[in-house]
Amino acid sequence: MIQATDLTKVYGRHRAVDQVSFTARPGRVTGFLGPNGAGKSTTMRMICGLTLPTSGSATVLGQSFRDLPNPGRHVGVLLDASAQHKGRTGRETLRLACGLMGLPPGRVDEVLDLVSLTPKEAAGRTGTYSLGMRQRLGIALALLGEPEVLILDEPVNGLDPTGIRWMRDLLRSYADDGGTVLLSSHLLREVEAVADDLVIMGQGRVLAQGSTEELLAVPGTEFTSLDDTRLATALENAGYDVSRTDAGLTTSAGSEEVGRAALQAAVVLVRLQPSTSTGLEGLFFGTTAQTGREEIAA
Structure with missing residues (x-):
């Protein structure tokens, strides 16, 4: 489970995130939505311990992310698929992560097969990867430790239609097996197809939240x-x-x-x-119409 309580982040005079509270529950996919600059990325970084909140708190599985022992074994994170060492191969990247988490080397082949990266692709340096291949490698890293929680920012970015459908099935299966998924994406139809719950942000605040069924009714x-x-x-x-x-x-x-x-x-x-219902697209634009795009992206 992920619990955000009054999360706030202030940069100078700019309040990027303003008292954001929500819960992402086990067995459910929570869609985390908002226009550019709404504060989604900053919120996700605070949840993952990469950005310290000005006030408020966030816990994953009942603890601060920074207090989790061997966090990769509990939480799979994909915030930026391009944040990979361009000189390493995909396989080397996964092997290194395996060593850091204390996982058996055989886990590398398991996740490569799971995300459909071929042996030839895995032997290539990540600097030569297409965006879609980097996404698949990032997802492999997130799944490597068989975590209970997934936190994913734009995981289908760069994937072709087949890859998008594969990702949808993967997340649905993961949640159905009891996992917690926090999913941020601008592809509203894909979120609508897989999300059980929704959190919609604008100008650093939560504008709407609840089950997808309730919000779209x-x-x-x-x-x-x-x-x-x-x-x-x-x-x-x-x-x-x-x-x-x-x-x-x-x-x-x-x-x-x-x-x-x-x-x-x-x-x-x-x-x-x-x-x-006009669907998630109608709900999204109706909810965020008064917030628009922030001058400072968050």
């Missing part, structure tokens, strides 16, 4: 009838909001209330269904 009803004007008037007189859409009308009333109003107004209903 839309109250109300969509309908069309043989006399929309008459039925809309009946619903408005009953105290409900009614607005027109391209597909007909939508109202704050539930399906049962719309049916009763139609019966009392003697109007034949043609279509009646719960309001449909």
